[in-house]
Each structure stands twice: as C-alpha cells, then as structure tokens.
Amino acid sequence: MVQMMGAKQTLYDSFAEVAKAVAHGYRLQLLEHLAQGDRAVEDLANRTGITVANASQHLQHLYRAGLVTVRREGTRRIYRLNSGVVELLAALRSVAEAHHAGSQQVIRAYFAARDSLEPVSHDELMARLAEGSVTLIDVRPADEFQQGHLAGARNVPLAEIEAAVARLDPEIEIVAYCRGPRCVLSFDAIERLRARGFKARRLAEGYPEWKAAGLPTGQSDIASIP
Amino acid sequence: MVQMMGAKQTLYDSFAEVAKAVAHGYRLQLLEHLAQGDRAVEDLANRTGITVANASQHLQHLYRAGLVTVRREGTRRIYRLNSGVVELLAALRSVAEAHHAGSQQVIRAYFAARDSLEPVSHDELMARLAEGSVTLIDVRPADEFQQGHLAGARNVPLAEIEAAVARLDPEIEIVAYCRGPRCVLSFDAIERLRARGFKARRLAEGYPEWKAAGLPTGQSDIASIP
DNA sequence: CCATGATTCAATTGAACTATTGATTAGTGA
DNA sequence: TCACTAATCAATAGTTCAATTGAATCATGG
Structure with missing residues (x-):
C-alpha cells in the first residue's frame, strides 16, 4: 500500500x-x-x-x-x-447472513427455534393494514417509538406486553416489529403473544428499513431527545 | 470489546x-x-x-x-x-460519494472535468438498444469481454479505439461502458471519440452492476481463464 | 517419480487500531 | 463568576493487522 x-x-x-x-x-x-x-x-x-x-x-x-x-x-x-447508511448496513447483513460462517453460526445459536415464525414482508403488511385485518405493534421502548414509527402502529414496549395483552383483540392477527431484522425484541414479543393464544407474526425488518424504503411513518410530538 | x-x-x-x-x-x-x-x-x-x-x-x-x-x-x-457482494460495494460507493470528504476530493481531482459527460442510465440504454439507435461498445480488454458482457455490445478495447474508429458509423450515437462507475477506461474512450467528432456518452455503471441487476448479458465461448 | 509452476504457509518487522485513564474544553444556570 | 454537566482530547499500553521473505505444498506433465 x-x-x-x-x-x-x-x-x-x-x-x-x-x-x-x-x-x-x-x-x-x-x-x-x-x-x-x-x-x-x-x-x-x-x-x-x-x-x-x-x-x-x-x-x-x-x-x-x-x-x-x-x-x-x-x-x-x-x-x-x-442517508444511504441503512442501505449499506442492509447489504452488509445480507452478505454476512448468506455467506459468512461465523454470522450464520451466531444466528443459528440465537435465532434457531425462532426462525419458524415466518415473517411478514413490507408489501404484505401494507396490504393487510389497508384492509384493516391486523393489529400492528411496535415493541421498542416508548422513547424510540416517539421519535418515529410505522404509520398505524401502536406502542407496546416489550416490558409491558403482559399487561397490554388484555387490551388486544384475540380475534385479530398481530404483527410486531422493532429495531431491525435481527433485533430480539419482536422475537420475544411473538413468543409471549403466542403463548397466550394470540395469532402473532413478526415483520421481517424493523423501523429503519421501513423508513428507508420510503413507506409511511408517524412521529409523536413529544420532546424528541430524552 | x-x-x-x-x-x-x-x-x-x-x-x-x-x-x-x-x-x-x-x-x-x-x-x-x-x-x-x-x-x-x-x-x-x-x-x-x-x-x-x-x-x-x-x-x-x-x-x-x-x-x-x-x-x-x-x-x-x-x-x-x-452473490450480493456487488450490491454491497455499490452501497459502500454510494455512501462514500455522498458523504465522505476524502472520496469526494479524489473524485473531484480525477473525474472533475469528466463529469460533464452526462451518463446514460440502465433504463435509457435498454430503450435505445431496443430501438437500435445506439452503438454499444465495451472498452475493457478482450479477455474480460469474453468472460461476459452486456447483450448487444461490441468489444473495442481502449488500446485499439483509434483503429476501430474507422469502422464506426459517425451518424449513430455511441455508448461506452467498462468495469464500473469509477473505472477510467470509458471516460477515456468518450473523450477520444468526442475528439474525433463522434457523439458519445458513458453508461453510468459497468458490467458487474448491469449483470447484478439481472439485465441481459452475453458471453463468448472462448476458454474462460486466460 | 522428478521437475515445474501455482499457490500457500510461517515467521518477522513495523505500522495501525482500540480501550483506558485523567485532564481539558465548552456550554448552562445559579 | 462558579459549580456542574457533556463531551472531547492526549497519552499510553496492549493488541491486531499488513507486507516481505523464504520455505513448503500440491497437482501436472514429461
């Protein structure tokens, strides 16, 4: 060099x-x-x-x-x-998950049993939201939700999910999302919801990817910096 | 850590x-x-x-x-x-060109005068090829052309471009491409062709990006490894 | 099976990177 | 102005990384 x-x-x-x-x-x-x-x-x-x-x-x-x-x-x-950084990280993750032995091993160890939770795609979620056939929940902490979230999402922080269960309609399927495709919050949420008899699936990606794709988002008008 | x-x-x-x-x-x-x-x-x-x-x-x-x-x-x-590596490199280049001072400086120093050669997009090239209104030339060395090239391209290695000029129709616009968006071969080719009175433009990206986008390619059936 | 060509391996040196520590700068509000 | 908070800076030691050199593999063809 x-x-x-x-x-x-x-x-x-x-x-x-x-x-x-x-x-x-x-x-x-x-x-x-x-x-x-x-x-x-x-x-x-x-x-x-x-x-x-x-x-x-x-x-x-x-x-x-x-x-x-x-x-x-x-x-x-x-x-x-x-701008562009979310896309760069997505490309990096994609290559790592497809071809890098170390990454695959970690994922197998921590997400193995959970990959059966067949995830929902952006397109599918958009369609289901349009017809009103799902409840969309954001399981990140409240302050992150306030800074920006998917349009139509309801904030149910993972810590409060047990309490929130009572207010959810058991007839309507739930879709949960969090920080990204390998964020564990939504994996946990799905498991807990299913244990309570809910029909629940996971959005394949998180808030950053949704936003980067130019899909509709919302934002609470509360002080943005904690 | x-x-x-x-x-x-x-x-x-x-x-x-x-x-x-x-x-x-x-x-x-x-x-x-x-x-x-x-x-x-x-x-x-x-x-x-x-x-x-x-x-x-x-x-x-x-x-x-x-x-x-x-x-x-x-x-x-x-x-x-x-697979996926070309996309990763494209994302990296995109962020670097948009936000990294050092990269922008190098590009300004080496490609400044040349950025006036407004490049052709994939879509535009596809359309123009379909209507037969352009001559598409691949200015990489012959062995790289043989391993794979855009469908409909003609190999005119940069070294032989002066000689090849005689065989090109001056009435038809030329589009040149090479290894990638920051490969200098096609920049040079455009300059030389314009100096000879040709109407010539540059494809914005190179062969790898075209192929990764799933657009039509060709391959010569000559021994692949030199 | 030996010589050859293509590639990898192993050891070395110097350079670059990371985390920590304690000191320093810069804004804020009494 | 003074104390306080947020963040950066500077120096250091431990670690990792890169390029070079020469030796070692490994498949091939005579």
Missing part, C-alpha cells in the same frame, strides 16, 4: 476508509441505535454499554467517514445517521 | 468481520476485478500490481469473510465473487 498511489489506488483507499468505519462491533451497534433516531453521546453510551469517552471516539470515527453528522443542542452533541 | 459477549455483541462482531474484509484498498481492487469474472491468484496479482503472496493472503481473507469462493482448476485456484 506504500506505493506511487495512482488515481485508482487512492480512490479505493478512500472507499476503504468508509468501510473501516463500519468494521467494528461497537460502531455497528451505535449505527443501529442511530437508525432509530437522533441520539446524544451519553445516551448512546448508556444504550450500548460502552464508556462515554470510548463512544465519543467511535462516533468521531463515524463522523470522519461520513456516516453521521453532528449538531449541538445546548451542552450535548446530537448525532444523526446520514 | 472484551466483555461478556451477549448475543447482540457477537452478532455485531460477526458482521464487523465481513466489513473488515472490504476495509482495505487492495481487497476492494481484487473484488472489482473478480466482479468482471472468475480469476486465478496470479492473474489477480498481475492485474492489481501486488505480489502473489500478498494477493493470496488477501484472497484468503475475503474467503474467510464469505465474500468469495474458490475452486481448483489444475494447479491454480480460481476465485469467484459471491
């Missing part, structure tokens, strides 16, 4: 810099949280369980690579995902 | 391993060449200008990440791109 650096070489190196930014477990986690909505450094650090200083440096790495932007809001800095 | 490693953590780490594989200039170059067709190690080393031993190790890195597969053919090993 220490060479004369022709045009080609430098362009590939530049693209590689962007790839390096997504080539770390913590940064992928940060990006997944940012895909749910804008977030401050400390908030992200708490959600991911890494120290503030470390999160700060990883976020700056993402910033230099052009994956996020920052704005100040009083004493905190709010990071936001750039 | 040295932690208890929950399900989430290990899955993100796994995805990060795949991302690491594309996070190197040489490996991106190798992937671009593999996107043109299957290639042996030495061949790739020659095309990219890196040593055989180094290329071998990078290719094994790509293999472990699930981006390529290998088969033996006599004494050589032929590497092949896995």
Whole structure:
C-alpha cells in the first residue's frame, strides 16, 4: 500500500476508509441505535454499554467517514445517521447472513427455534393494514417509538406486553416489529403473544428499513431527545 | 470489546468481520476485478500490481469473510465473487460519494472535468438498444469481454479505439461502458471519440452492476481463464 | 517419480487500531 | 463568576493487522 498511489489506488483507499468505519462491533451497534433516531453521546453510551469517552471516539470515527453528522443542542452533541447508511448496513447483513460462517453460526445459536415464525414482508403488511385485518405493534421502548414509527402502529414496549395483552383483540392477527431484522425484541414479543393464544407474526425488518424504503411513518410530538 | 459477549455483541462482531474484509484498498481492487469474472491468484496479482503472496493472503481473507469462493482448476485456484457482494460495494460507493470528504476530493481531482459527460442510465440504454439507435461498445480488454458482457455490445478495447474508429458509423450515437462507475477506461474512450467528432456518452455503471441487476448479458465461448 | 509452476504457509518487522485513564474544553444556570 | 454537566482530547499500553521473505505444498506433465 506504500506505493506511487495512482488515481485508482487512492480512490479505493478512500472507499476503504468508509468501510473501516463500519468494521467494528461497537460502531455497528451505535449505527443501529442511530437508525432509530437522533441520539446524544451519553445516551448512546448508556444504550450500548460502552464508556462515554470510548463512544465519543467511535462516533468521531463515524463522523470522519461520513456516516453521521453532528449538531449541538445546548451542552450535548446530537448525532444523526446520514442517508444511504441503512442501505449499506442492509447489504452488509445480507452478505454476512448468506455467506459468512461465523454470522450464520451466531444466528443459528440465537435465532434457531425462532426462525419458524415466518415473517411478514413490507408489501404484505401494507396490504393487510389497508384492509384493516391486523393489529400492528411496535415493541421498542416508548422513547424510540416517539421519535418515529410505522404509520398505524401502536406502542407496546416489550416490558409491558403482559399487561397490554388484555387490551388486544384475540380475534385479530398481530404483527410486531422493532429495531431491525435481527433485533430480539419482536422475537420475544411473538413468543409471549403466542403463548397466550394470540395469532402473532413478526415483520421481517424493523423501523429503519421501513423508513428507508420510503413507506409511511408517524412521529409523536413529544420532546424528541430524552 | 472484551466483555461478556451477549448475543447482540457477537452478532455485531460477526458482521464487523465481513466489513473488515472490504476495509482495505487492495481487497476492494481484487473484488472489482473478480466482479468482471472468475480469476486465478496470479492473474489477480498481475492485474492489481501486488505480489502473489500478498494477493493470496488477501484472497484468503475475503474467503474467510464469505465474500468469495474458490475452486481448483489444475494447479491454480480460481476465485469467484459471491452473490450480493456487488450490491454491497455499490452501497459502500454510494455512501462514500455522498458523504465522505476524502472520496469526494479524489473524485473531484480525477473525474472533475469528466463529469460533464452526462451518463446514460440502465433504463435509457435498454430503450435505445431496443430501438437500435445506439452503438454499444465495451472498452475493457478482450479477455474480460469474453468472460461476459452486456447483450448487444461490441468489444473495442481502449488500446485499439483509434483503429476501430474507422469502422464506426459517425451518424449513430455511441455508448461506452467498462468495469464500473469509477473505472477510467470509458471516460477515456468518450473523450477520444468526442475528439474525433463522434457523439458519445458513458453508461453510468459497468458490467458487474448491469449483470447484478439481472439485465441481459452475453458471453463468448472462448476458454474462460486466460 | 522428478521437475515445474501455482499457490500457500510461517515467521518477522513495523505500522495501525482500540480501550483506558485523567485532564481539558465548552456550554448552562445559579 | 462558579459549580456542574457533556463531551472531547492526549497519552499510553496492549493488541491486531499488513507486507516481505523464504520455505513448503500440491497437482501436472514429461
């Protein structure tokens, strides 16, 4: 790599810099949280369980690579995902799940029994929502729901699902979604709902993918940053 | 990263391993060449200008990440791109060109004057080919053309373009393409053709993207491996 | 079965990356 | 202005990664 650096070489190196930014477990986690909505450094650090200083440096790495932007809001800095990043992560996940042995192994270990919950596609959900034949629930925490959610969804955080069961119509099929295709919240929700006799399925993707596809979303008008 | 490693953590780490594989200039170059067709190690080393031993190790890195597969053919090993990788690279390029300062700078430096050559889209090319109103030329070297090319294309390697000019109809507009959206071959071809009074434009993408989109391709029945 | 060509392997060196620590900057409100 | 909170910065040590070199495989053809 220490060479004369022709045009080609430098362009590939530049693209590689962007790839390096997504080539770390913590940064992928940060990006997944940012895909749910804008977030401050400390908030992200708490959600991911890494120290503030470390999160700060990883976020700056993402910033230099052009994956996020920052704005100040009083004493905190709010990071936001750039356009195209959700698609990049989707392409990465797709290749990993299709061909990478390590990823397949982890998925088999943690999602094996659950893959029988045949998921619902975007198109199918749109059609069923139009005819009013499903109840759509968002099982993410309330603050994430408030920052943005699928149009027509009802927030039922996983923690409160047992209590909410009483208010759900057992005759109507339930579709649950959460942060993304490999987020465990909705897997758990489906299992619990089925255990109570509900007909429940899982949306194949999460809120970020739905939004990136340009499908209808809603947003609560409550203060966006917790 | 040295932690208890929950399900989430290990899955993100796994995805990060795949991302690491594309996070190197040489490996991106190798992937671009593999996107043109299957290639042996030495061949790739020659095309990219890196040593055989180094290329071998990078290719094994790509293999472990699930981006390529290998088969033996006599004494050589032929590497092949896995499905979905072209899309991953396209997503990476898209984010880099939209938001990464370094990439934008390189592109401005090397492609600035050339971006005025307003490119042709897949759809537009399909339509124009159907009505027979363009001559489509593939300006890659002959061996790459043989391994696969757009249906209806004529091979005019960049090196022979001056000689081929005589055989082209000056009344019909020319569309040129090569290895990908940032491959310089077709930029050069357009410039030379225009200098000779031809009406010439560039296909926005290259052969790999066309093929990945499922559009019609052709292949010469000559020995595939040089 | 030996020589050859293609590729991989193993060991080494230097460079780059990551997490941690403690100090520092920057805004906010009393 | 002072204390307080949020975030970044700077230095460090441990770890991983990359390129080079030369030796070792492994299939092929005489």
